[in-house]
């Protein structure tokens with residue numbers, strides 16, 4: 001895909017000088033959390049978060065929280081059953097009693113999960129204890145976490161090399177919109193597994209609506225325009241942590257990030273199907289800085305943590321000043337390219353390329 005204007009912008013981008021670093025293994029932290037049961041600390045953080053709920057979660061959820069809290073701290077219900085007219089205490093007793101012999105640890109985990117699922121309705125988490133790791137649920141294709149001023153949006157289809165299917169396009173847009181409004185200072189996109197992303201999921205082209213391929217191409221153009229538009233308009237510093245190879249739309253988007261850090265394991269496939277190494281992409285201004293794969297995560301996250309301590313308003317305003325002149329033009333180019341692509345998706349060349357890929361492993 002030739003995005004001439006972006007390519008021109010990228011060619012002007014220079015690699016900034018090094019910044020100081022400290023240790024910040026965010027990825028490891030996240031993996032440990034998911035692999036283990038909720039700790040007492042997680043439980044206490046969740047109790048604090050409940051106090052910050054902006055919206056009333058409703059009686060059903062409050063009863064569930066009460067019951068899980070009692071079960072986690074005292075074990076199975078040990079109170080005499082209240083009388084039928086003591087409605088409130090009876091409802092609480094019923095909820096607790098319904099948990100039966102659920103172990104304390106499981107109740108603690110369920111409590112943490114339940115609070116985590118309520119996180120979109122949390123009050124500004126600037127009031128949340130520093131260092132608290134909040135994980136947003138409700139995403140099928142992403143893992144979204146917020147910690148130490150950094151919202152991390154991680155593509156999470158590693159078995160498909162993080163190919164972007166229709167659901168993932170929508171979820172990325174949703175995550176970006178939420179990140180633009182949350183209390184994080186910077187937003188990071190990265191990939192889970194050995195790829196950053198293999199670009200558009202080519203099976204997207206096989207799901208043909210009743211209006212046929214023309215309707216499909218039109219829908220794709222609308223989706224792509226909105227998707228790229230979210231990146232053009234994103235108000236906070238946006239950083240790509242390119243952990244492995246990047247292909248197609250995932251490369252094109254890099255031009256809309258404020259910094260792109262790449263592992264030297266990353267290769268990018270660009271115009272004319274040429275593969276660029278991360279070093280070559282850096283020399284061309286597409287990548288800000290390249291790190292050896294062995295130290296990539298540690299060095300990059302350390303640096304990002306330092307960024308996230310910078311004054312948030314100054315960062316936002318600087319981005320606005322730098323980007324506002326080009327935003328209108330980028331939207332115009334985006335609209336034009338989506339129109340062109342709508343036609344290209346109906347071409348024999350595109351059909352053949354998709355069929356060739358899908359028929360490699362008899363996916364057709």
Ligand SMILES: CCCCC/C=C/C(=O)SCCNC(=O)CCNC(=O)[C@H](O)C(C)(C)COP(=O)(O)OP(=O)(O)OC[C@H]1O[C@@H](n2cnc3c(N)ncnc32)[C@H](O)[C@@H]1OP(=O)(O)O
Nearest residue numbers: 159160161163198199200201202203220223224248249361
């Ligand atoms: C709204 C529409 C927007 C359109 C604009 C966007 C345009 C683009 O992004 S164009 C670029 C599209 N991407 C590609 O053409 C890449 C296709 N993939 C590959 O060439 C290769 O898979 C690879 C080089 C990325 C990796 O090769 P390899 O290491 O040999 O691994 P596999 O091919 O076995 O892949 C593992 C697994 O993942 C599936 N997969 C990988 N990429 C995609 C993809 N882009 N779409 C769909 N599926 C993908 C692959 O089929 C394998 O699946 P299984 O066979 O089920 O294991």
